Amino acid sequence: MARILPQTKSSAVNPLKSSQPLGAAFAFLGVDGAMPLFHGSQGCTSFALVLFVRHFKEAIPLQTTAMDEVTTILGGADNLEEAILNLKVRTKPKLIGICTTALVETRGEDCARDIADIKLKRAEEIAGTEIVLANTPDFDGAIEQGWAKAVTAMIEGITRPGEQVRQSKKIAILPGWNLTVADIEHLREMVESFGLEPVIVPDLSGSLDGTVPDRWVTTTYGGTSVEDIRELGTAEHCVAIGEHMRRPAEVLQKLTGVPYVLFQSLTGLKSADRFVSLLSEISGASVPAGVRRRRAQLQDALLDGHFHFGGKKIAIAAEPDQLYQLATFFTGMGSEIAAAVATTDMSKILEKVPAESVQIGDLGDLETLAASADLLVTHSHGRQAAQRLGIPLMRVGFPTFDRLGSQHKLTILYQGTRDLVFEVANIFQAYRQAPTPEELDPLRKRETPDGPRSSPLTRH
Amino acid sequence: MSSLSAKIQDVFNEPACDKNRGKDAKARKEGCSKPLTPGAAAGGCAFDGAKIVLQPITDVAHLVHAPLACEGNSWDNRGAASSGATLWRTSFTTDLSELDVVMGQGERKLFKAIREIKKAYAPPAIFVYSTCVTALIGDDIEAVCKRAAEKFGLAVVPVNSPGLAGSKNLGNKLASEALLDHVIGTVEPDDAGPHDVNILGEFNLSGEFWLVKPLLDRLGIRVRACMPGDARYLDVASAHRARAAMMVCSTALINLARKMEERWDIPFFEGSFYGITDTSEALRNIAELLVKKGADPEILDRTETLIAEEEAIAWKKLDAYRRRLQGKRVLLNTGGVKSWSVVHALMEIGMEIVGTSVKKSTVEDKERIKQLLKDDNHMFEQMAPRELYAMLSEHKADIMLSGGRTQFIALKAKTPWLDINQERQHPYAGYDGMVELVRQIDLAIHNPIWRQVREPAxxxxxxxxxxxxxxxxxxxxxxxxxxxxxxxxxxxxxxx
Structure with missing residues (x-):
């Protein structure tokens, strides 16, 4: 069990986190016709917007209640109402997803009541648009919490409650934020290959997969439909992916009785096997030939790839579930987790991370802990640390702003695990250094009693 | 926040601002930032604006006193370049937790954070930024900075520009005020000379000031401080000994230029390094101001010689693009044309300007553009994304030059696009920069992908x-x- 080390510095150095409201907006972006709305000052929205755009290379719908000094003193209810009405008129969204920020939460605004009032007072004007609220102050949590809160809010606010007639083929899937567009597309195909009908909430593969629509759309285009969220209670089963999706799955179960299975990760042969077995069990169908073929390809990738992983020290900094997903992947290939840094201490999954300890912290911590590592694994902001340490950086998660196509990288099930094996092995091969007589000199080596780690023989 | 309110009133009352001069006392007091429409607002906050202006000072540790989002969502996101120190790219924030906010531990955490940074990085100065939440809970960053400066023996500069105070533009000005109050004039240089100038509002994006600085070097003109691009703390602290100043991005730092003139008798002019004629004009103006302040007049001739040489080379290089770009239609959609002389150069090689946004342009700018375009139908205040998309979809322009905010409108309309704002990848300043801009326009328009993406399956x-x-x-x-x-x-x- 990993020890969880709390943050002790007063100054975060090179933040690892993106903010909680950004995580909530991320989830709302996976719904068709959605418009996320930050309740805060215009800068809160502007920063998140720029970061999303840098990551996805897409226009991102995101609006602000534009709180200023006066409204901060008087209260933000009027701004909230005005923003909702303006959005309704200008963009005709099917969903307005409100994410609170530190500003209004510090003020102690009762946004739930404000929204209830607005819904009552403006019922006619806002008919046809769902309005849900995620309480996401920036001084708490990070992407994971924001994402989970938004999904929970959508289920609580939109899904029809009560036991309903179940459709035996329908599977509700609640993916964590760390699944890419490609992951979600792949997941859908996998589930469909068993004759099942997946409903994925949220579904970024419909909205942020990078296409060229034939008209200008101001909300999201594609993603889960509001109607599908309403009808979640008719699913036979629910699959949640990532520990942070436990709460939304529980809420769905409580509300509608739909039972859930939680996968903490879908990466790695064993997790994929478990998932595929579940699909086979639910559907009563045998595993299709194509899936068996993918499994064999992964087996072969493990065989070809493991040479590059054995004995390698990996330093990872990520949100808790992604940290677990990647750390188990690397240890499953024979590597060692030399440093594990997580954004927040709020997830139970951290104890299960296969590392001695997990530091709650930032990329400054990662840089300190990774001094003897062979590979850095984190988002694009790790580039400065990687450069200073002189070790390669594998970019994962959000934000990835200095590489194209991160949303199309597959990371789950047989095929995604296979791709990850190749990606890492290729990074190591690209960074291989030619041996030199000085490095290999056995006598020189004895002078620096650094243990086996410093041996160039084990170096990539 | 009373001192902050006073500061805001002060910067709104900017006598050197054209627009302001046209207002009566009451209108001036109301300030120049229009109230934002909730649900239909765009752009950064005052904190954003302050950070943009100050963060390129490269050897300073910039510490943001805030919950995570203000810094965590925005660090290392601008392309200013440094010729030395890299500390400015390391991000520091107090990352306030709920407990910090509820228990009122903000000031203590800030003080400790300053100590940690001083110990680990020993920078010449730490700039501390206030934000919405820390302003709201009443953290007194000025007091904390003062105490920390005394205790740790380094400059600790409070930047009081919380997001809720207003727009990005206001933040630019509040940042200037912080420099005036706490930095400029605090160090006496031992090498002040008759050819020292300040360049204000130059951000050195993609290193573009390095396309200009060698020209000044050649003339024997020394850049005392370029603010903020590639600046060191000491350059800024001793900037009050320059003889003259050029103000590059007027809306941002006009209060800085004017107050430096008042306090230290540094005359300034407003100029631009974008475009050929503007670059020449800027060099000429710098030389003239220096002469007025006592420099040897022979510099004027040398400047003219350099201008003549450089212009001839640049026009010759540009002429090579005439055949490829003649008749191509350009839509300029940026906060005010960066410079009318860019328009001039594009037209000079035969390009046609089919529209230009004048949202941030001054009256004078508009007049110049009107004369240049001979048709003010091409000027628009601001275009809604949908209109812009429609215009581009109908191929009414061959390329749009704009900032990142409208990038995807052009791309989704399958129209060539070039970034001319802060995220741009290429340096466009000076004579060579203008040639580079035209080269990039040529590359964008003639890329073979356009034929492919426009064709249906x-x-x-x-x-x-x-x-x-x-x-x-x-x-x-x-x-x-x-x-x-x-x-x-x-x-x-x-x-x-």
Missing amino acids: PWDCQSAMKDEPPSTTSETATVHALKKFAGMTADDFGEC
């Missing part, structure tokens, strides 16, 4: 395939299609 324009009733599609359609396609190359598909 072949099956969407084969009427034989389209008209086939769905029940009989499979075999017959395939045979027809195969026959039709025989002997065609990929390029032919574009003709339908």
Whole structure:
């Protein structure tokens, strides 16, 4: 069990986190016709917007209640109402997803009541648009919490409650934020290959997969439909992916009785096997030939790839579930987790991370802990640390702003695990250094009693 | 926040601002930032604006006193370049937790954070930024900075520009105030000379000031401080000994330029390094101001010689693009044309300006543009994304030059686009920069992808395939299609 080390510095150095409201907006972006709305000052929205755009290379719908000094003193209810009405008129969204920020939460605004009032007072004007609220102050949590809160809010606010007639083929899937567009597309195909009908909430593969629509759309285009969220209670089963999706799955179960299975990760042969077995069990169908073929390809990738992983020290900094997903992947290939840094201490999954300890912290911590590592694994902001340490950086998660196509990288099930094996092995091969007589000199080596780690023989 | 309110009133009352001069006392007091519309607002906050202006000072540790979002969502996101120190790219924030906010531990955490940074990085100065939440809970960053400066023996500069105070532009000005109050004039240089100038509002994006600085070097003009691009703390602290100043981005730092003139008698002019004629004009103005302040007048001749040489080279290089770009239509959609002289140069090589946004342009700018375009129908205040998309979809322009905010409107409308704002990848300043801009325009317009992305999929324009009733599609359609396609190359598909 990993020890969880709390943050002790007063100054975060090179933040690892993106903010909680950004995580909530991320989830709302996976719904068709959605418009996320930050309740805060215009800068809160502007920063998140720029970061999303840098990551996805897409226009991102995101609006602000534009709180200023006066409204901060008087209260933000009027701004909230005005923003909702303006959005309704200008963009005709099917969903307005409100994410609170530190500003209004510090003020102690009762946004739930404000929204209830607005819904009552403006019922006619806002008919046809769902309005849900995620309480996401920036001084708490990070992407994971924001994402989970938004999904929970959508289920609580939109899904029809009560036991309903179940459709035996329908599977509700609640993916964590760390699944890419490609992951979600792949997941859908996998589930469909068993004759099942997946409903994925949220579904970024419909909205942020990078296409060229034939008209200008101001909300999201594609993603889960509001109607599908309403009808979640008719699913036979629910699959949640990532520990942070436990709460939304529980809420769905409580509300509608739909039972859930939680996968903490879908990466790695064993997790994929478990998932595929579940699909086979639910559907009563045998595993299709194509899936068996993918499994064999992964087996072969493990065989070809493991040479590059054995004995390698990996330093990872990520949100808790992604940290677990990647750390188990690397240890499953024979590597060692030399440093594990997580954004927040709020997830139970951290104890299960296969590392001695997990530091709650930032990329400054990662840089300190990774001094003897062979590979850095984190988002694009790790580039400065990687450069200073002189070790390669594998970019994962959000934000990835200095590489194209991160949303199309597959990371789950047989095929995604296979791709990850190749990606890492290729990074190591690209960074291989030619041996030199000085490095290999056995006598020189004895002078620096650094243990086996410093041996160039084990170096990539 | 009373001192902050006073500061805001002060910067709103900017006598050197054209727009302000036209207002009566009451209108001036109301300030120049229009109230934002909730649900229909865009742009950064005052904190954003302050950070933009100060963060490129490269050897300073910039510490943001805030919950995570203000810094965590925005660090290392601008392309200013440094010729030395890299500390400015390391991000520091107090990352306030709920407990910090509820228990009122903000000031203590800030003080400790300053100590940690001083110990680990020993920078010449730490700039501390206040934000919405820390302003709201009443953290007194000025007091904390003062105490920390005394205790740790380094400059600790409070930057009081919380996001809720207003727009990005206001933040730019509040940042200038912080420099005036706490930095400029605190160090006496031992090498002040008659050819020392300040360049204000130059951000050195993509290193573009390095396209200009060698020209000044050649003339024997020393840049005392370029603010903020590639600046060191000591340059800024001793900037009050320059003899003259050029103000590059007027809306941002006009209060800085004017107050430096008042306090230290440093005359300034407003100029631009974008475009050929503007670059020449800027060099000329710098030399003239220096002469007025006592420099040897022989510098004027040397400047003219350099201008003549450089202009000839640049125009010759540009002329090579005339054949390729003649008649191409440009839509300029940026916060005010960066410089009318860019427009001038583009027109000089035969390009046509089909529209330009004048949202941030001064009256004078508008007049120049009007004269240049001979038709003010081409000027617009601001265009809604939908209109812009429609205009570009109908191919009413061959390229749009704008900032990242409208990038995807152009790209989704399958129109060439070039970034001329802060995220841009290429340096555009000076004579060589203008040539580079034109080269990039040429590359963008003539990229072979445009033909590919604009063509519909072949099956969407084969009427034989389209008209086939769905029940009989499979075999017959395939045979027809195969026959039709025989002997065609990929390029032919574009003709339908």
